[in-house]
Amino acid sequence: MSNSIFSSAALLLFCPLLGMVGAAAQAAPASDDAPKLEHFDLSRVDKALDPCQDFYQYACSKWNAANPIPADQVAWGTGSGLQFWNENILRQALEKAAAETGNRTDYEQEIGDYWAACMDEAGIETAGTRDLKAGLERIDQMTNKSQLADQVAHVHRTVPGAWQSDDNQTRSALLGFGQQQDFDDASRVVASVDQGGLGLPNRDFYIKDDARSKEIRSQYETHISKMLALSGESASQAAGDAKNILAIETAMAQAQMDNIRRRDPKNLNNKMSFEQVQALTPSLDWKAYIQVVGAPSSSPHYIVTSPQFFRGLESLIQQHSVDDWKVYLRWHLVHGSAPYLSKAFVDENWSFYSHTLLGAKQQLPRWRRCVRAADRDLGMALGQAYVAAAFPPENKQRTVSMVHDIEHALDDDITKVDWMQPSTKEQAKVKLHAIEDKIGYPDHWRDYSSVKITRQSYLDNVHQATGFEFHRQLAKIGKPVDREEWTMTPPTINAYYDPQLNTINFPAGILQPPFFDSNMEDAVNYGAIGMVIGHEITHGFDDQGRKFDAQGNLRDWWTEADAKAYDQRGQCIADEYTEEIPEAGVKQNGHLTQGEDTADNGGLRLAMMAVTNKLRAAGKSVDAKDADGWTPRQKFFVSYANSWCQQYRPELMRTIVLTNPHSIPKYRVNNVVSNMPEFQEAFSCKKGAPMVRANQCRVW
Numbered sequence: 001m002s003n004s005i006f007s008s009a010a011l012l013l014f015c016p017l018l019g020m021v022g023a024a025a026q027a028a029p030a031s032d033d034a035p036k037l038e039h040f041d042l043s044r045v046d047k048a049l050d051p052c053q054d055f056y057q058y059a060c061s062k063w064n065a066a067n068p069i070p071a072d073q074v075a076w077g078t079g080s081g082l083q084f085w086n087e088n089i090l091r092q093a094l095e096k097a098a099a100e101t102g103n104r105t106d107y108e109q110e111i112g113d114y115w116a117a118c119m120d121e122a123g124i125e126t127a128g129t130r131d132l133k134a135g136l137e138r139i140d141q142m143t144n145k146s147q148l149a150d151q152v153a154h155v156h157r158t159v160p161g162a163w164q165s166d167d168n169q170t171r172s173a174l175l176g177f178g179q180q181q182d183f184d185d186a187s188r189v190v191a192s193v194d195q196g197g198l199g200l201p202n203r204d205f206y207i208k209d210d211a212r213s214k215e216i217r218s219q220y221e222t223h224i225s226k227m228l229a230l231s232g233e234s235a236s237q238a239a240g241d242a243k244n245i246l247a248i249e250t251a252m253a254q255a256q257m258d259n260i261r262r263r264d265p266k267n268l269n270n271k272m273s274f275e276q277v278q279a280l281t282p283s284l285d286w287k288a289y290i291q292v293v294g295a296p297s298s299s300p301h302y303i304v305t306s307p308q309f310f311r312g313l314e315s316l317i318q319q320h321s322v323d324d325w326k327v328y329l330r331w332h333l334v335h336g337s338a339p340y341l342s343k344a345f346v347d348e349n350w351s352f353y354s355h356t357l358l359g360a361k362q363q364l365p366r367w368r369r370c371v372r373a374a375d376r377d378l379g380m381a382l383g384q385a386y387v388a389a390a391f392p393p394e395n396k397q398r399t400v401s402m403v404h405d406i407e408h409a410l411d412d413d414i415t416k417v418d419w420m421q422p423s424t425k426e427q428a429k430v431k432l433h434a435i436e437d438k439i440g441y442p443d444h445w446r447d448y449s450s451v452k453i454t455r456q457s458y459l460d461n462v463h464q465a466t467g468f469e470f471h472r473q474l475a476k477i478g479k480p481v482d483r484e485e486w487t488m489t490p491p492t493i494n495a496y497y498d499p500q501l502n503t504i505n506f507p508a509g510i511l512q513p514p515f516f517d518s519n520m521e522d523a524v525n526y527g528a529i530g531m532v533i534g535h536e537i538t539h540g541f542d543d544q545g546r547k548f549d550a551q552g553n554l555r556d557w558w559t560e561a562d563a564k565a566y567d568q569r570g571q572c573i574a575d576e577y578t579e580e581i582p583e584a585g586v587k588q589n590g591h592l593t594q595g596e597d598t599a600d601n602g603g604l605r606l607a608m609m610a611v612t613n614k615l616r617a618a619g620k621s622v623d624a625k626d627a628d629g630w631t632p633r634q635k636f637f638v639s640y641a642n643s644w645c646q647q648y649r650p651e652l653m654r655t656i657v658l659t660n661p662h663s664i665p666k667y668r669v670n671n672v673v674s675n676m677p678e679f680q681e682a683f684s685c686k687k688g689a690p691m692v693r694a695n696q697c698r699v700w
């Protein structure tokens with residue numbers, strides 16, 4: 001499962017659902033207009049509003065009003081222009097590689113031919129379901145349920161994401177299989193067996209009983225039936241099959257561990273021998289599965305994240321006929337292949353996953369879908385062109401120095417807090433000083449030379465790349481962990497903390513305006529990218545991260561009293577964020593977002609401490625007005641809020657609140673500043689104002 005359980009520790013900025021809907025849900029500009037980066041600008045502030053009433057509105061209402069969501073987008077914010085800007089750089093590299101035919105390097109051949117095949121819409125249309133046939137025929141040949149494991153293995157080997165459970169445990173067909181660092185010994189890699197099998201965003205979508213949830217399920221059933229009809233079934237057959245598939249997936253959803261319990265790694269750390277895994281699901285031939293996917297025949301042990309799910313799966317396999325399982329596999333094959341097939345498949349897939357679930361009004365232009373697919377499939381080759389074009393060494397140096405300042409601020413914070421005993425403080429500092437900072441891009445680039453890419457078939461290229469990546473992951477089982485690896489490509493606008501490696505990672509893609517701006521003063525940069533850096537560092541000490549030690553082992557290094565004090569502080573955050581979100585029409589569960597909210601609060605405070613120290617060292621005060629009439633501290637907070645100005649379609653917002661561990665931007669801004677006396681001083685907010693919480697929460 002690689003980092004999937006903990007990818008929730010990443011700061012997903014723009015399209016937190018990208019993993020779920022693949023290249024279909026987007027966040028970036030509508031047309032092919034020249035890309036434009038946003039820069040911090042104080043004239044955006046609406047001075048007619050009171051910052052102490054609603055700081056997000058104060059900082060963002062003017063920008064939001066002037067920048068409505070484009071038709072092909074489901075979200076739009078100050079960072080969206082950067083997404084377009086990054087994609088344009090990648091497009092240029094891809095077009096150049098595709099145009100040159102002689103004298104290309106191996107990697108230029110691969111990215112160039114991948115691009116050419118993806119952009120060849122006429123060729124894809126002519127091919128129709130040609131490249132899907134072999135997979136469908138293989139499923140048709142299934143005559144006995146004992147072949148189910150072999151069949152699932154073939155789907156996992158070819159369909160993007162089919163083997164991999166994401167945060168919501170949905171993308172994989174039947175189950176998730178992969179590798180992960182051992183929870184108890186982070187230096188080694190073991191096999192991981194995860195729950196999965198769904199086509200909707202998470203288990204709640206199958207279980208909730210409100211009118212909107214029922215309506216979505218009915219639309220989902222119709223969508224499945226349309227996709228099966230496109231793949232060759234008669235309309236009446238497809239309708240019956242869709243009903244069956246929804247019933248199977250609903251039973252799987254009911255057997256799944258919910259996403260609140262999954263946040264505690266102790267609940268996932270179920271070590272089993274191969275024999276025990278086999279005994280859990282006697283109807284699934286695990287030996288055959290492992291052989292077909294090409295995993296090492298043994299693992300030190302297997303981590304089964306949710307034994308309950310596999311007990312449920314066993315009874316499901318027994319209950320349903322071989323024909324039911326054929327239909328289920330057919331659906332997952334067609335579903336996972338749809339974005340790479342002809343227009344009818346692409347349109348129907350977009351219509352449900354982007355339009356119905358997220359509210360998109362129009363599809364992205366083809367070139368942008370191809371850029372994103374190339375970034376996913378060959379991103380560590382393509383990323384080299386991005387770094388060369390967009391990430392000069394001086395940007396790396398300045399980021400590294402900010403990271404050090406902010407780590408220093410957390411060290412100070414740990415020294416000063418009154419609720420931790422010296423022994424726990426000492427351990428916390430050992431962990432803090434062991435964090436490895438990865439900035440921009442990896443030191444070693446991935447070798448894709450074994451991936452066969454041609455101009456003949458886009459779907460085949462995607463299958464090839466999927467097989468390569470799956471195999472690359474599985475080959476790690478039984479080996480020492482590779483600490484150098486990056487799980488995000490360089491152009492990615494995101495960042496992450498990995499608790500089992502104890503590393504923070506900032507791809508070059510986010511080290512750009514409006515987050516990092518080499519022409520801006522420190523107060524502005526610390527408010528934007530500084531908060532992102534502080535957020536990732538804080539993840540090492542949020543309610544999940546604190547359970548891992550400096551080496552990444554799941555080990556309790558807290559005294560009982562300190563753990564209790566921590567949990568009380570964490571509960572304050574969880575209570576604050578458990579609230580109705582009227583814009584989304586649903587209530588947020590603060591226990592789902594607790595880790596991210598803790599990281600937001602800690603991140604902004606650490607960035608504030610770091611910039612205060614920096615300005616003081618230069619003989620400046622954070623509270624003295626500059627020539628522009630603003631104090632550095634005010635600019636720091638405005639810059640923070642500005643980097644989060646972002647509007648969502650209501651469908652997307654509902655899906656985020658129900659499934660995503662991050663709060664939505666308005667709350668990321670207002671809930672955080674209302675906990676900070678520094679904010680209230682900076683804007684002279686009075687007690688009782690909405691941005692001055694009576695019961696202020698603070699973990700870090």
Ligand SMILES: [Zn+2]
Binds near residue numbers: 009010011012596599
């Ligand atoms: Zn995060």
